[in-house]
Amino acid sequence: MRPVALIGFMASGKSTVGKELAAQLGCEFIDTDEEVTRAAGMTPGQIIRQKGESFFRECEQAALASVIKRECGLVCATGGGIVTYEPSRELLAKHFYVVLLRVHAQTALSRIQQDDTDRPLSNAEHPLNHMRELLEYRNPIYTQTAHYTVDADHLTPSDIVTEIRKQIRDFC
Numbered sequence: 001m002r003p004v005a006l007i008g009f010m011a012s013g014k015s016t017v018g019k020e021l022a023a024q025l026g027c028e029f030i031d032t033d034e035e036v037t038r039a040a041g042m043t044p045g046q047i048i049r050q051k052g053e054s055f056f057r058e059c060e061q062a063a064l065a066s067v068i069k070r071e072c073g074l075v076c077a078t079g080g081g082i083v084t085y086e087p088s089r090e091l092l093a094k095h096f097y098v099v100l101l102r103v104h105a106q107t108a109l110s111r112i113q114q115d116d117t118d119r120p121l122s123n124a125e126h127p128l129n130h131m132r133e134l135l136e137y138r139n140p141i142y143t144q145t146a147h148y149t150v151d152a153d154h155l156t157p158s159d160i161v162t163e164i165r166k167q168i169r170d171f172c
Contacts, residue, residue: 001027001073004168005096007142008152009135010080011111012101016157018077021164027073032082035063044079057085064088068095081134083141092145099164100146102139105131107153 004021006014015031022029033044036059040047047056060082067076068091076096082088092098103111109128143149148167150160 001025001168002097003068003074003076003095004164005076005078005092005098006101007078007083007092007098007145008080008101009103009105009108009131009138009142011108011115012080012103013111013152013157013160014077014080014101017101017152017160017164018075020157021161022075024161024165025073025075027075028070029075029077030067030070031077032060032063032067033077033079035067036060036079039063053081057081057088061085061088061091064091081138083138083145089141089145097148097168098146099167100142100149101152101160102142102149103152105135 006018006021008014015033018031019029036047036056037043039062040059042050044056044060047059060079064076064078064082067074078088078092083092105128108131112127148164150163152160155163
């Protein structure tokens with residue numbers, strides 16, 4: 001099976017859906033944020049604050065490259081901004097069936113406010129406006145990178161997994 005990569009904005013459900021999808025497919029689940037944290041000894045938020053976003057994107061790309069070398073079927077949840085770094089987009093396009101979990105800014109903000117994940121953007125002065133700006137910039141890149149898109153605003157993780165499984169049957 002071709003590896004599946006989930007892309008999308010923060011709090012779109014990539015990790016939650018990815019774990020369930022991997023379990024149903026009987027394959028490994030990998031989260032690039034966890035891979036980066038393990039390799040760097042810092043969370044993505046800490047890396048961005050201490051070393052900058054460019055350094056973090058390089059770490060993310062290295063984590064994605066290491067995932068590709070694994071010789072098993074897998075589902076990979078990526079960081080929300082991974083598509084903004086061209087080398088990462090190239091790896092995604094070449095090695096993965098890429099699924100976009102699309103959400104609106106308000107949905108992402110509501111979800112972020114309900115969890116305790118370290119997200120630098122959630123500390124912005126006007127997080128909703130900032131999220132809208134980021135989505136305006138990223139949405140065309142997400143769409144261009146994805147093989148398939150699921151509108152994830154109002155679906156449960158199980159519903160999203162069902163939608164993805166219907167699609168990957170024909171592709172992978």
